[in-house]
Each structure stands twice: as C-alpha cells, then as structure tokens.
Amino acid sequence: MSALRIPRRTLVLLLAASGTLALLQLSGLAFWQGLAINFAIFIILVQALNMASGFTGVFSLGHIGFMAIGAYTSAILTLPLATKSEYLPNLPGWLAGIHLDVAVGPLPVGFFAATLVAGLVAMVVAGLVGAVLMRLSGHFVAVATLGFLVIVRVVLFNADDITRGSRTFSNVTPYTNLWWAWGWAVIAIYVAWRVKFSGLGRAMFAQKADRWAARSIGISILRPRLIAFVAGAFLSAIAGSLYAHFITSFSPTVFYFDLTFRVITMLVVGGMGSVSGAVIGTALVLALAEALRRIEGATLLYGLGGILLAVFFIAVIIFRPSGIMGQREVDLDRVLGWRPRWRRGRPDAEPSRRG
Amino acid sequence: MDVYVIQQIVNALSAGSLYALMAVGLALIFGILRLINFAHGDVMMVAAYLAAFSLFAGLPLPVALGIMVGGTVLIGLAIERIAYRPIRGGPEVAMLLTSFAVGQILQNGTLLLTRLASQPIQIAFPTPDVLQGVVAIGRVTIPKVNVVGFGSGMVILVGVMLFLTRTRTGLSMHAAADDLPAAQLVGIRINRVVAAAFALSAALASVAGLLYASQAGQINPYLGFTPVLKAFIAAVIGGFGSIPGAVVGAYALGFLEVIPTALGGIADILPVGAVSPEIDDLLRTIFPSALGSYRDAIVFLFLILMLLFRPNGILGGGAREDVP
Numbered sequence: 001m002s003a004l005r006i007p008r009r010t011l012v013l014l015l016a017a018s019g020t021l022a023l024l025q026l027s028g029l030a031f032w033q034g035l036a037i038n039f040a041i042f043i044i045l046v047q048a049l050n051m052a053s054g055f056t057g058v059f060s061l062g063h064i065g066f067m068a069i070g071a072y073t074s075a076i077l078t079l080p081l082a083t084k085s086e087y088l089p090n091l092p093g094w095l096a097g098i099h100l101d102v103a104v105g106p107l108p109v110g111f112f113a114a115t116l117v118a119g120l121v122a123m124v125v126a127g128l129v130g131a132v133l134m135r136l137s138g139h140f141v142a143v144a145t146l147g148f149l150v151i152v153r154v155v156l157f158n159a160d161d162i163t164r165g166s167r168t169f170s171n172v173t174p175y176t177n178l179w180w181a182w183g184w185a186v187i188a189i190y191v192a193w194r195v196k197f198s199g200l201g202r203a204m205f206a207q208k209a210d211r212w213a214a215r216s217i218g219i220s221i222l223r224p225r226l227i228a229f230v231a232g233a234f235l236s237a238i239a240g241s242l243y244a245h246f247i248t249s250f251s252p253t254v255f256y257f258d259l260t261f262r263v264i265t266m267l268v269v270g271g272m273g274s275v276s277g278a279v280i281g282t283a284l285v286l287a288l289a290e291a292l293r294r295i296e297g298a299t300l301l302y303g304l305g306g307i308l309l310a311v312f313f314i315a316v317i318i319f320r321p322s323g324i325m326g327q328r329e330v331d332l333d334r335v336l337g338w339r340p341r342w343r344r345g346r347p348d349a350e351p352s353r354r355g
Numbered sequence: 356m357d358v359y360v361i362q363q364i365v366n367a368l369s370a371g372s373l374y375a376l377m378a379v380g381l382a383l384i385f386g387i388l389r390l391i392n393f394a395h396g397d398v399m400m401v402a403a404y405l406a407a408f409s410l411f412a413g414l415p416l417p418v419a420l421g422i423m424v425g426g427t428v429l430i431g432l433a434i435e436r437i438a439y440r441p442i443r444g445g446p447e448v449a450m451l452l453t454s455f456a457v458g459q460i461l462q463n464g465t466l467l468l469t470r471l472a473s474q475p476i477q478i479a480f481p482t483p484d485v486l487q488g489v490v491a492i493g494r495v496t497i498p499k500v501n502v503v504g505f506g507s508g509m510v511i512l513v514g515v516m517l518f519l520t521r522t523r524t525g526l527s528m529h530a531a532a533d534d535l536p537a538a539q540l541v542g543i544r545i546n547r548v549v550a551a552a553f554a555l556s557a558a559l560a561s562v563a564g565l566l567y568a569s570q571a572g573q574i575n576p577y578l579g580f581t582p583v584l585k586a587f588i589a590a591v592i593g594g595f596g597s598i599p600g601a602v603v604g605a606y607a608l609g610f611l612e613v614i615p616t617a618l619g620g621i622a623d624i625l626p627v628g629a630v631s632p633e634i635d636d637l638l639r640t641i642f643p644s645a646l647g648s649y650r651d652a653i654v655f656l657f658l659i660l661m662l663l664f665r666p667n668g669i670l671g672g673g674a675r676e677d678v679p
C-alpha cells in the first residue's frame with residue numbers, strides 16, 4: 001500500500017470528467033444537469049449498498065434510512081438562524097443555535113461541514129444498529145434492516161419538533177451542484193474500489209463466500225460486516241445530504257421502500273460486488289427509468305414504467321443472477337485501448353490490482 | 356375503565372385474526388420453499404380491488420366474493436408459475452428480491468388499471484352491509500367488521516388446520532416442508548404441492564383483503580405493504596414456517612400492538628384523584644399519549660429483538676443456525 005499516488009491515466013480520466021462537467025455547467029441545459037446530479041447521487045447510494053451488501057453478502061434494506069438521517073441532519077444544520085427560529089420553533093436549544101450556512105468566498109464550507117456531520121451521525125447510528133444486526137444472515141438480516149427503515153420512518157413522522165413530521169421540509173438552501181455531487185460520487189467510487197482490493201475487502205468477500213472456511217483461517221465475520229455496514233451508512237447519509245440540498249423540499253415518504261427497491265435494482269443489475277458494475281447498473285437503470293417516465297408521460301399509462309422495470313429486474317435475476325459484471329471489474333486500460341508497457345504482447349494476462 | 360379494556364381486547368383479537376390469515380399464508384410458502392413472499396401483501400391488495408370492482412359493477416355479494424377469491428387464487432398461481440418457479444432453490448435473497456419485484460408489478464398493474472378505469476388512486480371501499488355498523492353489548496360497542504373478522508378468521512383457520520392434517524394434499528405440504536428432496540423421492544409431485552400452497556395462501560389473503568378494506572374504508576394500490584410486514588412479524592414470533600405458530604404469533608402481535616396505545620392513554624382514563632399527582636405525572640412521563648403513534652416502531656423493535664434472541668419463535672429454542 002503506497003501513499004496516495006495517482007496514476008497518470010486516472011489523472012487523465014479525472015480531467016476529462018471535469019471537462020465534461022464544466023461543459024455541462026456552461027451549456028445551461030437544466031434537464032441534463034439535473035439528470036447528471038441525480039446520477040451522481042444514485043452512484044453514491046449504490047456504492048454504499050454495494051459495500052454494505054455486495055461485498056459482504058449481508059443484504060441490507062435499511063440504508064435508505066441512513067439516507068433519510070443524512071438528509072434531515074444536514075438540512076437542519078444548514079438552515080440560517082432567521083429561518084430556523086421561525087420554521088422549527090420547538091427545536092431543542094443546542095440544535096437551534098447551530099447554523100452551518102457560512103461560506104468562504106464562493107465555497108459553502110458550512111454545507112460541507114453539515115454533510116460530514118450528517119455522515120458521522122449516520123455512522124454512529126449504524127454502529128449501534130449494525131453491532132446487533134450483523135449477527136444475522138440471509139433473509140433474516142434483510143427483514144431486520146427493513147424493520148430499521150420502518151423505525152426511522154415512524155420516528156421522522158412523529159418527531160414534529162425536529163423534522164416537521166409529515167409536513168414537507170422545505171426552505172433548504174440549494175447548495176448541491178454538479179461539482180459537489182460528482183466530487184462525492186468520485187470519492188464514493190474511489191473508497192469502494194480501495195476497500196474492495198484491500199485486506200479488509202478480501203475479508204468481506206471471504207466471509208461472504210464461505211463463513212466457516214473464513215472462520216477457520218482466522219477471518220472474523222462480524223468486524224468486516226460491521227465496517228462495511230457503517231461505511232455504507234456514511235455514504236448513504238452523504239447522498240441524503242446532497243439530495244436534500246438538491247431537491248430543497250422533501251418529506252419522510254421519499255425515503256422508503258420505492259427508493260430502496262430502485263437502488264437495489266441498480267446494484268443487482270450491475271452486479272453485486274463490482275464497483276464498476278455498480279456505476280454501469282446505475283446508468284442503465286436510471287436511463288431506463290427516465291425513458292419509461294417519458295413514455296408514461298406521453299401515453300398517460302402511469303404504472304407501466306414500474307411494471308416494466310420490475311419485469312426487467314426479475315428477468316435479470318432469472319437469466320443473469322450475478323448481474324452484468326458479477327464481481328468482476330471493467331478493465332479500463334482495455335476499454336480505452338491503453339496498455340501498460342509490461343503487458344504488451346500478453347493480451348490475456350490478468351491485470352494485477354494491488355490496493 | 357372496563358369498557359376501555361374490553362374494547363382494546365376486541366381490537367387486539369380482530370387485528371390478530373387479520374394477521375393470522377396473512378401469516379399462515381406466509382408460513383405455508385416459507386415452510387416449503389424458504390421464500391419470504393413479500394408480494395403476499397400485494398396479493399391481498401389485489402383481492403380488495405377485485406371485491407371493490409365487482410361490487411361497483413352491482414354484482415350480488417356472493418358472486419363478488421367468488422370473483423374475489425377465484426381471481427386472487429389465479430393470480431397467486433400465475434405468480435408462482437411465472438416468477439418463483441424458475442428460481443426455486445436459488446439463493447434466499449434472490450427469491451426475496453423477486454418477491455419484491457412481483458409486488459411492484461402488482462402495485463403498478465393495479466395503478467395502471469384503476470387509471471384506465473378512470474378511478475382515483477384512493478377509492479372508497481363499498482363495504483358490504485353485513486360488515487357495516489356496530490354491535491352493542493352492554494356499554495361496549497364493537498364495529499361489526501371486527502366481530503365478523505374475528506369469527507370468520509377463527510373458522511377459516513380451523514378449516515385450514517383440518518385441511519393440513521387430514522387431507523392428502525395437506526399432508527403432502529407437511530412432507531414437502533419437512534424435507535423437499537425426500538418428499539420428491541417418495542413420489543410427491545412437488546409442483547402440484549407448491550401450486551396448492553400458493554392457491555391456499557392466496558385464498559387466505561383474499562379474505563384478509565376484504566376484512567382490511569372494510570376496516571379501512573378505502574383502498575389504494577400500496578395498502579399491502581404494512582400488513583405483510585406485520586404478518587411477517589407474527590410468523591417470526593410463532594417460529595417461522597410453523598402454521599400453528601403463525602396463528603399464535605398473530606394474536607400475540609395483535610395484543611402487542613394494542614399495548615403502546617393502551618399505555619399511552621392510561622393516565623387519561625384513570626379517575627381523577629385515584630392516584631397521587633406524583634404517580635400521575637410519572638405515568639404521563641413514562642407513557643406519553645404520543646406512545647400510540649410510535650406503535651409500528653415499537654413493534655419492529657420487538658421483531659429485531661425476536662430475530663436476535665428467539666429466532667425460532669417464542670416456543671422454539673434460542674439456538675440460531677446462522678450464528679457467524
């Protein structure tokens with residue numbers, strides 16, 4: 001594990017991505033900008049679930065609950081003082097005084113801080129919940145985490161003083177732009193990638209493949225599961241914060257089963273356990289959902305999109321159960337036609353992926 | 356005070372019957388296939404719509420009920436044949452996810468059809484007259500639907516028990532649930548048994564759908580989600596896969612659900628001066644009247660605790676096969 005060393009081709013890719021974003025920003029195409037931000041937020045959510053479930057095999061249906069925690073935490077933290085006292089008059093004193101709406105020049109550092117705090121809050125909750133739930137396996141853990149999602153929803157609906165209950169939470173400052181969303185998305189992809197090819201990541205995959213074999217060679221089960229669960233919660237909360245400051249008004253109903261199912265579809269289609277697959281699955285399902293939404297709008301057959309997406313999902317599970325990528329990764333060098341010098345003349349050699 | 360207690364007990368029993376009808380359907384299928392059929396709630400929702408549209412069409416009640424049960428059974432069979440059979444024996448989570456997708460199809464399909472029929476998303480349920488009104492026993496008034504729900508639930512459940520223990524098909528289901536390959540080896544036709552289990556579970560869900568819709572008074576395509584979760588909890592309480600356990604668990608859940616509401620209101624129903632102000636304050640602090648609105652959260656917390664400490668149900672042992 002060397003220190004942070006960015007290979008030249010990664011740098012080129014990042015620059016190309018930044019160039020694309022800058023072009024999109026300048027183009028003023030509001031629809032495509034919105035779609036790109038949505039894409040980034042979904043990438044973060046899917047990578048979060050990928051770590052928590054794809055890497056470890058512990059199926060979590062609760063990560064949208066962490067997204068909700070992140071969205072509400074950061075939305076409350078960034079409310080300006082004037083709005084806050086009027087909008088949430090019964091907020092507990094210690095919370096009412098905080099207003100992370102400061103900016104240094106053009107940079108809203110308050111938003112960044114609030115997003116981090118949101119992530120940390122979700123991590124603490126995930127640590128507590130995960131320490132208990134990660135002992136379960138199979139569909140029992142899926143249902144237990146679904147229980148967590150329901151609990152979060154009930155609490156959000158009832159904690160009127162803090163969340164406004166079932167009323168819409170609006171007045172959120174629209175901080176999220178292309179740069180914030182994609183900056184965090186790149187971080188999410190990078191983190192997932194580094195974890196996957198680290199010793200910790202291999203422990204996650206090992207206990208997924210065979211619990212008893214992993215135990216017998218001294219790999220603990222609980223620790224990698226818990227770390228993955230907590231890391232996924234952090235990223236989900238980040239996505240929640242970005243979402244809150246993108247959509248600017250929301251209610252607890254958003255963070256429920258439909259969104260959970262959408263994120264799962266993206267992950268399963270892409271391949272559980274594949275970092276690049278998660279991005280591909282997100283892009284594919286997002287494009288499909290958007291196209292179907294257009295068709296629904298044109299034909300007025302609302303519901304058709306949901307049916308076709310679910311049929312597509314079942315077809316993937318029946319005919320390609322490991323998704324597009326399985327646990328493999330896209331070989332970027334090959335896709336882009338780049339070939340490092342050491343591999344010239346050995347076209348079929350497996351690339352070595354050190355952490 | 357007495358009236359309050361009796362009413363809460365009746366509420367618990369009637370909710371318990373509804374959950375039992377659902378939980379038995381879940382347990383039947385889980386026992387044989389190890390599949391948590393989350394689409395079960397949506398099957399129940401479809402039954403409510405079938406009943407509603409039949410009644411809207413002016414059909415007499417028995418015909419409408421026939422269409423409801425028959426249509427739901429057909430849908431249950433179709434789901435099994437198209438979606439679940441290809442992945443039978445696959446990973447647990449793949450089956451669970453498929454059932455979610457099936458649920459989405461049923462929800463969106465219902466949404467689409469109600470749109471095509473130019474109906475709003477939320478429609479008032481044409482509750483049959485036999486289920487309307489209240490029954491008064493002394494000072495206690497009980498909604499008729501709760502009485503009928505409890506009674507019919509009991510009758511149907513006894514019928515199911517007899518079916519499962521006295522008929523060839525029922526015993527085949529038992530055998531398949533015990534050991535699927537062995538059952539196959541002794542010549543039990545698994546496809547037929549599984550189809551029968553889905554048909555029976557859909558029929559039970561259709562009755563639950565009618566009761567639920569009559570209680571709620573209105574229906575929408577998403578109403579199945581909470582009942583199926585509750586039924587799942589009931590099945591877990593009773594030890595998943597056990598049919599009698601599911602029934603016991605369902606009534607236990609019915610009572611469990613009433614407790615937060617009942618405790619939340621406890622300080623209000625005590626006669627003034629019955630307890631000292633300190634105790635009254637204490638009661639209001641420990642059991643705020645808002646406790647009732649946290650009911651679902653409390654119930655799910657209980658589910659998580661059950662999964663952790665008594666995964667085989669209240670009656671089963673504490674051992675868990677999947678401890679890492």
